[in-house]
Amino acid sequence: MSTVSTPTQIAPTPGYHPSRIDGLREQHGRLAWLLVLTGLVVLAAGCFLSWSYDPEILGNLSISFNPGSLQLFMLTAAVLALVYALAYRGPLRGLGVWIDSAKALMVLGIGALGFMAITLAVVAVTSSGLINIDPGGWVSLVGSLVLAVGGSLLERRPTKDTLHAQLPAWVEIGTIVVLMAMLLFGAAYALGQTDGNIFGLFLVFVVAVAWSLFAAGFFTWLGIVAQRHRRVLMLGAFAVAFLFPFTQNGSDANMSIATQVLIFAATALGLNIVVGLAGLLDLGYIAFLGAGAYTAATLSTSAFATIGWKPPFLVVVLLGAIVAATLGLIIGTPTLRVSGDYLAIVTLAFGEIFRLSMSNLDGNNGPDLTHGPNGIPAIPDLQIGSFNFGDEHTILGFSLGRFANYYFVLLVLALVIITVFSRLNNSRIGRGWVAIREDEKAAEAMGVNVFGLKLFAFASGAFLAGMAGTVKAHQDVSVTPDQYVFLESAFLLAAVVLGGMGTVAGVFIGATILKLLPEKLRFISDYRLLIFGVLLVLMMRVRPEGIIASQRRQLEFHEEDEALAERIEEVHLEEEAQT
Amino acid sequence: MTVTHSAPAAPPADGGAVILQASGVIMRFGGLTAVNSVDLTVREGEIVGLIGPNGAGKTTFFNCLTGLYKPTEGQVIFNGAVLPPKPRAVVLAGMARTFQNIRLFNNMTALENVMVGRYCRTSSMALTSIFRGPKFRREEAATRARAQELLDYVGLGRSSELLARNLPYGDQRRLEIARALATDPKVLLLDEPTAGMNPQETRQASDLIFKIRDSGIAVVVIEHDMRFIFNLCDRVLCLVRGETLVEGSPTQVQSDPRVIEAYIGTGDDDEDEGAST
Known part of the structure; x- marks a missing residue:
């Protein structure tokens, strides 16, 4: 880690004293580049040899000249390293002006080293003995080590600001499309892995590559491009999400996870209005999801439903949302007048009150509305017209199972929530929210309806969660109080904070990480609280604005950072000049 | 000062209609009376100055006018109607303010x-x-x-x-x-608009305030820069220890010995301005 953090200090600041690594870099500049080349060639060569004696481990890594999937990952890394190396010195110099290829090489080398170390460790442990590692594995390990050392010794060069990179629009749009396609296939591949080890190593590989691209400055450029082609990006992301079920061949296993992720993400996005836009800390948000779910359950055609009225589903969606929003208003009216900490405590308590009420409305204490801890089981699948969501349907030769059907409904719901989110954000109301976050007193003195806007954020967040809850009830088949414990609220909040408060993409990424990892990595699910806790602490230390930061939030978290402010301003002006 | 083109017009004796009238405003914080029955009348198209040593209660008085504080006693009548002490209602009625320590977003x-x-x-x-x-x-x-x-x-x-x-x-x-x-105000309250400014910026500020006044908006200014205030205002109110000491034209206030004494005469004006926002 310590070597990774050094490059940030190598900015040409006045009064900077060269450290030892700088001296090394000056002395061995030429050697370092050769080391990098050697390293990546050795790494690639190792991938064509056998890594493991046992063909049963980690896919099949035991056949020489027929690389298995893990070996293909490292080949890809080697190719990427070659591109960086040639950008540093060689025919791709033109590219090298823009990207920090030295730093990228170092990060990629360290990532590859980590990947190889974990792979070999897994081989050794699973087949009990280092002897089972074939020479190819060692070759690649050494290759990655040489690559990492070479990369760290390369002399750092200043790069031009990618903001001023003028590329034809089709290249930019092409990049987005390619990335989206990679996302789709990556997701399909990752979900297709039944072996937790391969899944974990795939993640290591993805993180290593992404981090090296980040170090190279690729994501800075991508951020600018994404702003320029916002529509394309939105459309692309939606297309990927839409096409995903078609890659699953009607298998329900992964679609079940995908729908859970989507429900979680949609709910987190609703919470993001409350937390990210209005800046209110809500620790009981899951109760609103529960309110929607219970509304749908009691109004469903389940034999255990307690209310006789069976309205059509669209009415139920609306009712669930209204019930949740009403709860939001009831809880918000007295508490939103006080400052944030109190609100957090009151919402925390409200979440628990909701859960306890649901498990007590069983006929013994008060009316029998929810059947208490047993909940309402056997909620039938949705039926809209002649389309039953429980049945498998075949479209264009692709079969789509039960979960795929719900997935599409949830996708539409997510789209609605995204629209509400982003349109509110870019409106008079959104400006009011920012003003309240920035300086509540000043906002009030400028005539902003502080209390009203807070209450509105609270209620609209609850409304959207209620909508999601109605779908969740049908998809989950049963509704019980223990689905709506405090921990779920905490996870929703973690997804928002981790992904990036106030952004759509960030929350989706955060929700995916928090929901997908425990599903796929069983060993994580035992320690998930510990791991996510550590992850959040690290995140707060390293990047408090979240994985994908909204510009405003980034500024708020880095009040002292003048360079950042000027940079964002520059992007602003650039955009202004283009429109 | 060389601001010739914007010299203050002769104070309209009883010219414009009264737009803002605060009467008997008292603000107590526990045992401390920060503002003690202060009256203020602002007419349309007028620039009124509010001066006084630190801790005199100028900003507290502003906060009472704009609803950030609920005055203990007294009332604020704006355009013929009593203003409720709520910032939003005050802004909607047509009174906007700036802050002593800049509070931008x-x-x-x-x-x-x-x-x-x-x-x-x-x-x-x-x-x-x-x-x-x-x-x-x-x-x-x-x-x-x-x-x-x-x-x-x-x-x-x-x-x-x-x-x-x-x-x-x-x-x-x-x-x-x-x-x-x-916010389309009819009265603009400026809390030390030139604090920390250099002479050139101060001159620009007074030009701007004249321009605002000429567009039909009455202005109330808190300021410590005496030259600025006496050049700018039609009427000046001097607060000391929460009470009105003198009210009158700039020349009257300027020559009043009590004002000079309040500023430099005694040495015990160093209590905190309890009303700092």
């Missing part, structure tokens, strides 16, 4: 800051914002245009896309005035 651009000022004069609510109907587009465009116009008016037209926190100090003061003007 730092991470918003200059333009967005002024657009927030338009909040209370626009009405797009949730559904209009979500469905983006014609009303929303029209209002949004009008808000933007008006904000830009106001930035031009205070001389910040070229800085509209800059973040408020990156603006130079003097520009931040002017941006705060533009934001207050965006």
Whole structure:
């Protein structure tokens, strides 16, 4: 880690004293580049040899000249390293002006080293003995080590600001499309892995590559491009999400996870209005999801439903949302007048009150509305017209199972929530929210309806969660109080904070990480609280604005950072000049 | 001073109609009486100065006028109606203010800051914002245009896309005035608009205040810069220890020995200004 953090200090600041690594870099500049080349060639060569004696481990890594999937990952890394190396010195110099290829090489080398170390460790442990590692594995390990050392010794060069990179629009749009396609296939591949080890190593590989691209400055450029082609990006992301079920061949296993992720993400996005836009800390948000779910359950055609009225589903969606929003208003009216900490405590308590009420409305204490801890089981699948969501349907030769059907409904719901989110954000109301976050007193003195806007954020967040809850009830088949414990609220909040408060993409990424990892990595699910806790602490230390930061939030978290402010301003002006 | 073109007009003796009348305003914090039955009358098209040593209760009085504090006693009549002590109601009625220590929305651009000022004069609510109907587009465009116009008016037209926190100090003061003007006020309350400014910026500020006055908005100014205030104001009110010491034309106040004594005579004016916002 310590070597990774050094490059940030190598900015040409006045009064900077060269450290030892700088001296090394000056002395061995030429050697370092050769080391990098050697390293990546050795790494690639190792991938064509056998890594493991046992063909049963980690896919099949035991056949020489027929690389298995893990070996293909490292080949890809080697190719990427070659591109960086040639950008540093060689025919791709033109590219090298823009990207920090030295730093990228170092990060990629360290990532590859980590990947190889974990792979070999897994081989050794699973087949009990280092002897089972074939020479190819060692070759690649050494290759990655040489690559990492070479990369760290390369002399750092200043790069031009990618903001001023003028590329034809089709290249930019092409990049987005390619990335989206990679996302789709990556997701399909990752979900297709039944072996937790391969899944974990795939993640290591993805993180290593992404981090090296980040170090190279690729994501800075991508951020600018994404702003320029916002529509394309939105459309692309939606297309990927839409096409995903078609890659699953009607298998329900992964679609079940995908729908859970989507429900979680949609709910987190609703919470993001409350937390990210209005800046209110809500620790009981899951109760609103529960309110929607219970509304749908009691109004469903389940034999255990307690209310006789069976309205059509669209009415139920609306009712669930209204019930949740009403709860939001009831809880918000007295508490939103006080400052944030109190609100957090009151919402925390409200979440628990909701859960306890649901498990007590069983006929013994008060009316029998929810059947208490047993909940309402056997909620039938949705039926809209002649389309039953429980049945498998075949479209264009692709079969789509039960979960795929719900997935599409949830996708539409997510789209609605995204629209509400982003349109509110870019409106008079959104400006009011920012003003309240920035300086509540000043906002009030400028005539902003502080209390009203807070209450509105609270209620609209609850409304959207209620909508999601109605779908969740049908998809989950049963509704019980223990689905709506405090921990779920905490996870929703973690997804928002981790992904990036106030952004759509960030929350989706955060929700995916928090929901997908425990599903796929069983060993994580035992320690998930510990791991996510550590992850959040690290995140707060390293990047408090979240994985994908909204510009405003980034500024708020880095009040002292003048360079950042000027940079964002520059992007602003650039955009202004283009429109 | 060489501001010849904007020398104060002769104070309209009883010329304009009374727009703001505060009577018997008392503000107590526990045992401390920060403002003790202060009366203030502002007429249309008038610039009134509020002076006094530190801790005299000037800012507290401002806070009472604008509803940030609920005065213990006394009432504020604006345009013939009693103002409830709520900031929003005060702004809606037509009284806007700036702050002694600049309180801009730092991470918003200059333009967005002024657009927030338009909040209370626009009405797009949730559904209009979500469905983006014609009303929303029209209002949004009008808000933007008006904000830009106001930035031009205070001389910040070229800085509209800059973040408020990156603006130079003097520009931040002017941006705060533009934001207050965006609420379409009839009375503008300025709390030390030239604090920390150099002479040139101070001159620009007084030109701007004259310009605002000429557009029909009454202005109340708190200031410590005596030359600035006596050049600017039609009438000056001197507060000492929460009470009105003198009220009159600049010449009257300037020559009053009690004012001079209040400022330099005694040495025990060093209590905190309990009302600092």
